[in-house]
Amino acid sequence: MIVQGFRNAAAYAAIKPTVARQSPLGVPSSFGSQGSGTKLTISDQANAMVASDSQGVQTKLDAIKTKPAVERTSDDTDFLLKNDSRLAQITAKGQKAQTAEDVDYVQKAGGFVNTMANLSPSEKKLYNQMVADGNTDAANGMNLIALSRTGSGNVTLPNGQTFDPGKTEITPQNIRNLFSQMFVSTDDQNARSFDALASYLDGRATKSA
Numbered sequence: 001m002i003v004q005g006f007r008n009a010a011a012y013a014a015i016k017p018t019v020a021r022q023s024p025l026g027v028p029s030s031f032g033s034q035g036s037g038t039k040l041t042i043s044d045q046a047n048a049m050v051a052s053d054s055q056g057v058q059t060k061l062d063a064i065k066t067k068p069a070v071e072r073t074s075d076d077t078d079f080l081l082k083n084d085s086r087l088a089q090i091t092a093k094g095q096k097a098q099t100a101e102d103v104d105y106v107q108k109a110g111g112f113v114n115t116m117a118n119l120s121p122s123e124k125k126l127y128n129q130m131v132a133d134g135n136t137d138a139a140n141g142m143n144l145i146a147l148s149r150t151g152s153g154n155v156t157l158p159n160g161q162t163f164d165p166g167k168t169e170i171t172p173q174n175i176r177n178l179f180s181q182m183f184v185s186t187d188d189q190n191a192r193s194f195d196a197l198a199s200y201l202d203g204r205a206t207k208s209a
Contacts, residue, residue, distance in 0.1 A: 021131060057083050071110035084109060096136050100124035103143075118149035123170060130200060137177060141197030145179050157181045172198040172205075 061083055064076045081088055087109050090102045098106070101124070104116035119127065123142070131138040148155075148165040156162045163178050170179075180194035 016139065048154040063107055067111055071112060080109065097131065099131055114147040115143065115150060115151055118146045118166065135196060136198055137193045138200040141175070141193035144183055144193060148179060148182050155182065172201045178203035
């Protein structure tokens with residue numbers, strides 16, 4: 001942690017050595033019994049300044065996180081990445097290596113729609129296994145299903161069929177016949193993601209048979 005409270009002379013003067021004597025430069029110093037090493041204790045005043053500074057950072061972080069992503073400034077984003085250590089660590093991993101829990105945290109901290117909240121614990125476990133296996137397309141298919149559950153109630157597909165994404169089990173058949181029909185992309189990436197997810201589940205079923 002960067003102790004910003006020590007940027008001024010007042011905070012520096014608040015540092016008191018355990019056994020002090022004047023150095024040639026006029027700065028108090030202390031030495032152990034063998035005359036080597038320096039031991040300093042931070043006064044109550046300096047501790048209070050550090051605590052206040054830390055509290056100020058947390059207060060600003062909390063205020064930023066209450067804003068939707070579209071309402072945040074570039075300064076808000078920079079401050080968040082600089083001071084939210086967990087968010088910075090997750091971001092550094094890259095999207096392909098992020099677990100369901102990582103994505104959930106990024107969505108909440110970033111002010112985005114929290115789609116990961118729409119997956120059950122077992123579905124999140126499956127998502128994490130696909131990430132561990134390096135199957136990015138299949139994981140993206142699961143992300144799309146999580147997104148499809150953002151609304152509530154039934155949806156009507158182009159062929160007139162209706163179903164409730166939130167109450168529909170994620171199976172190869174349901175992926176191909178229902179979930180995949182909700183999303184269309186010009187580059188066919190969504191179709192590839194759903195096909196990868198369905199194939200991944202087919203493979204798991206074959207292995208367990």
